[in-house]
Ligand code: PEP
């Protein structure tokens with residue numbers, strides 16, 4: 001990565017489907033992430049769905065597919081762990097443990113991923129203040145694990161035209177107050193694929209260290225979060241755009 005005059009560089013990219021659905025879906029996606037220059041493959045095997053009737057994920061089978069994709073493409077896998085009892089299992093297949101928004105204050109889970117020593121992607125709670133989020137990170141750190149990334153994924157506000165409201169000023173705010181890389185997820189923040197790329201650009205301008213993007217080979221038929229998923233072509237184009245921006249700097 002090249003540095004510009006101010007020391008800024010293109011953010012790292014975590015991309016993949018909301019949920020691992022099949023080997024074909026995951027590998028097709030992973031190949032594009034790799035070719036486009038992404039560093040991390042995301043994909044949920046344990047899905048925290050609002051309704052118990054929605055697809056809950058492929059669980060261990062999904063983890064195995066992520067493990068295969070890691071070995072085949074050399075991408076780092078980031079996937080969610082929802083239960084302290086599953087931390088060891090998920091860590092067998094993933095390089096980064098994701099704590100989802102709904103679990104940001106699940107203190108036994110935070111302690112367990114802290115003790116694991118694995119890198120943790122801590123997503124901001126649906127209605128968490130910045131301080132509550134930093135306190136949650138502190139639960140991981142006091143277990144001796146400082147390999148923490150914070151992920152802004154939108155918060156609940158009165159604004160109702162997006163799924164959540166992307167709180168971009170938290171990016172420079174956190175950069176001033178903690179040593180952790182800050183990742184922005186414009187997919188869950190907006191819930192609308194037409195808004196994802198503009199907000200990803202804005203996140204880069206705000207100084208984020210990483211981006212998390214949901215992408216899918218066939219968003220219209222995705223089992224989870226299709227409305228906010230970029231197709232593989234849109235993702236590829238965005239990665240080319242980011243590469244060109246870096247070259248111009
Ligand atoms: C996800 O990344 O798939 C997810 C469920 O995100 P969040 O916890 O931010 O809703």
Ligand code: MN
Pocket residue numbers: 018019188214224225
């Ligand atoms: Mn999702």
